[in-house]
Amino acid sequence: MKVTVHLGEPFWRQVGRRAVELTLAEGATLADACAALMQFQPALAPELENGEAKPVWFLNDEEGQPESLLADGATIHVVWPVSGG
């Protein structure tokens, strides 16, 4: 199945584009998508695993968990968890 991962600030700048399409096996979870994303673009690994601010993953506009199951055509957003400005 195919899912689309939209990369928020500052993650997309590592890749040079705002969205990445991933092909995953049936039954894949958000954690699998994260692993596939890091494999596709290793430069993202330090950002996604950053201990200071672990990213928030949204699955079809809801906050997702690592074990959240994905469906074909799912839309994922990876966002940095900051809230003050």
Added chain:
Amino acid sequence: MPNTALIDLSSGHIEIASTPEKLTCALLGGRGMNMYYLRKHLRAAGDPRVIDPLGPANPLIFGAGLLTGTIAPNAARFNVTAKSPESLGLGDANCGGFFAAAMRKAGFDRLIIVGRAARPSYLLLEDGQITLCDADGLWGTTSPRAQEMLRARHGSGTVSAVIGPAGENRVRMASVMTGIKNTAGRGGMGAVMGSKHLKAVVARGGEPIAVADKAALSAARKAQTKYLQGSKVVQVLGELGTPFLYEVSNRLGAIRTRNSQDNFFEETLVAAEIEKYSDKRLACTSCVVHCRHRNTLGGEGPEFSTIGLLGANIGLAPADQVITLNNLVNELGMDASSTGTIIAWAMELYQRGLIRDDLTGGPLEWGDYERVHDLINDMAYRRGFGDVLAESTQAKRSFPPEAADYLIAVKDLPQSDPHDVRYIKSFALGIAVASRGADHLRNRPTLDILKLPDEVRMKIFGVETSADPTTYEGKAGMVAWHDDIYAVSDCLGICRFVTHGFNSPHLLGYGHFSELVQSAIGQAFSKAELREVGRRVIDLERQVNRELGRTRADDTLPKRYFDDPMPARATKGHRIDREKFQEMLDEYYAARGWDGEGRLRAERLAELNAL
């Protein structure tokens, strides 16, 4: 020796005295010491509740932080304090830039300005002397133009804090400006300045600020800069500035949109779009972050707050138009947060038919750029419907009673942050109890969305808290913790973006502050003593508000935040439960050591009275 000046604009009398050491020990400087003098002068003038904030008795206080102007990291800031003409309560605005360092170098930590000049004037601070000068030719100019003229008049080293036309016209959300965009924005301090016929405070000359141990301060600066530069938040703020926050709030479904009727907006306002109009990143005195954009449309900024409140909140999507409005409010000297909030409020009232063309002078539709551009000018010059909105929250007197139900303000101060607080309960409590009204920079907890492990949160806050931002449990202690550390950083003159707890647990905390203070003034403050300063400042502000007539009933939220669930995205359905909110408030008062009505205990009040 740091100096405090008392300036009576009515008589022209100026009194200069050393800043009392006892006060430095108790309140450090900046915001804390300003509060001491605000309380003192308001009480001396009579009943604080009835003092006209735009009358001569209202003191206007400029106070630099204890470390401002030294090489301490991000120590650029000062506070401008008075009774607020916008909220009619405690008024206090914090500002960066270069003015406060220049004010200290010219010989002054603090200016307490009372009275009213007979004609438009400005104060010149130079080499320990203060002169009241005629503002001939300056009155009526925009903020950048006034500063340019003052530089031409007094030389290239001149730095000024000025008001624009909005301040002159006593617009209740008028700001004090320095540089192109640095703004003491909250609470209408520019209107107070205008009411005193004071166009500017100008600083020049002087020597670098003397410190107790130059080598130790230099070493602390070096080590702390390295530490800060390792923070991802600092790195991203340096690369992108605050506009990157828009996307985060918008994706969550927490960006105030169309006066909080909606909670997400267009992607046209994300950082990548804003930076198309940015050609340089700028910084304040001793800054290690460099977060401020210079834009190609003739100004600086915009910050996230302006993008949200003069963008999404008024339904305006094109980035270039939002940036142009940002530049306009800065030139006129108006607080972008209040301006955007008040215009959005009026737009919703018009949408609901609560106000009509006979009052507004024509349609007032979401996203109508031309109309908003004209309206902001009309507010600054008090023309037509702009004159009504120039009253900010006090404009409710001109509207039907139900209009207040749609006003996004607390204690009559429009909410500063474009982030909707209904999802993050600690944030909701924070804006409800913030001393100057609905404001995120007083106590905003930002760490509870990081999902930090229990032991890490316990180490930071010292009390049980929850990692779930949507629960009501443990939020009171978290807010109290932020109250204190933010107050201390304001007393020191240090920027929020490097203060522990503001978006990261890896910024400067009490230990770092202690090192800086010891090396700067040669006096040891333990971490606990510094936190106690924070507590003292919060208590002092509580008492000032008490004396201005504020009660527990004022620690509340806009009606919409209680009654209307958020409409979409991950925050859908969230609102603030009234009963649970009151429980949080009880817990918060207990955490602060106040009684059930939010009053200081008698012994604490006696301590403050003895300062």
